[in-house]
Amino acid sequence: xxxxxxxxxxxxxxxxxxxxxxxxxxxxxxxxxxxxxxxxxxxxxxxxxxxxxxxxxxxxxxxxxxxxxxxxxxxxxxxxxxxxxxxxxxxxxxxxxxxxxxxxxxxxxxxxxxxxxxxxxxxxxxxxxxxxxxxxxxxxxxxx
Amino acid sequence: xxxxxxxxxxxxxxxxxxxxxxxxxxxxxxxxxxxxxxxxxxxxxxxxxxxxxxxxxxxxxxxxxxxxxxxxxxxxxxxxxxxxxxxxxxxxxxxxxxxxxxxxxxxxxxxxxxxxx
Numbered sequence: 408x409x410x411x412x413x414x415x416x417x418x419x420x421x422x423x424x425x426x427x428x429x430x431x432x433x434x435x436x437x438x439x440x441x442x443x444x445x446x447x448x449x450x451x452x453x454x455x456x457x458x459x460x461x462x463x464x465x466x467x468x469x470x471x472x473x474x475x476x477x478x479x480x481x482x483x484x485x486x487x488x489x490x491x492x493x494x495x496x497x498x499x500x501x502x503x504x505x506x507x508x509x510x511x512x513x514x515x516x517x518x519x520x521x522x523x524x525x526x527x528x529x530x531x532x533x534x535x536x537x538x539x540x541x542x543x544x545x546x547x548x549x550x551x
Numbered sequence: 552x553x554x555x556x557x558x559x560x561x562x563x564x565x566x567x568x569x570x571x572x573x574x575x576x577x578x579x580x581x582x583x584x585x586x587x588x589x590x591x592x593x594x595x596x597x598x599x600x601x602x603x604x605x606x607x608x609x610x611x612x613x614x615x616x617x618x619x620x621x622x623x624x625x626x627x628x629x630x631x632x633x634x635x636x637x638x639x640x641x642x643x644x645x646x647x648x649x650x651x652x653x654x655x656x657x658x659x660x661x662x663x664x665x666x667x668x
Binding site for chain 2: 424425427428431432435445449452453456457460510512513514515516517518519521522525
């Protein structure tokens with residue numbers, strides 16, 4: 408396989424829930440086109456989608472950078488939202504600070520971060536209250 | 552089970568994806584909470600939901616699902632149908648409620664398809 412080294416950048420608007428997930432959908436299409444095997448594509452897409460939704464419902468949007476090489480896909484999600492006070496608590500299934508309005512939109516079940524952990528091979532969350540959150544998701548590419 | 556069978560069992564109307572009627576589906580998931588749907592990866596699945604927004608389609612697309620059934624007679628707008636078309640997802644709408652729709656499909660042999668680990 409030839410040496411792949413790709414970078415994609417997305418700005419996620421924070422004021423339009425109907426657009427939440429467009430970046431993840433675009434990344435998924437790129438990964439498919441690159442011929443990466445479906446399970447890997449799905450793992451990265453779902454993790455990234457949950458992260459993107461979180462950015463919109465909690466942080467007023469943000470920016471996503473996706474780096475792809477022969478070994479792995481790394482997505483870095485940066486927002487300037489309120490930050491996560493207790494990451495351990497936020498990782499618990501069912502724990503959520505989402506509003507009733509967000510629940511009415513189909514999210515806020517407290518499964519976002521657990522799902523991101525479940526589907527990524529590595530998950531790193533750096534967060535400072537009042538400053539923002541940076542989430543780094545890594546999914547390894549299986550080489551045959 | 553084929554998407555065509557789902558249409559017939561639920562007496563549903565197909566809104567987009569006529570060309571997918573003979574696509575085989577193996578499992579289904581019924582939920583209005585998209586993160587619960589995203590928690591379980593399945594193969595060739597159907598999403599049965601009362602959530603009428605773009606995220607229902609986007610969630611299905613992320614999961615490689617091939618069909619979304621809106622229950623309780625909900626009629627998606629053109630933007631939702633268009634998003635489904637772009638992602639190769641068939642969209643059905645049925646007047647049955649969630650519980651009944653799931654029960655009818657389960658009885659006809661469609662499986663939940665996942666175990667909680």
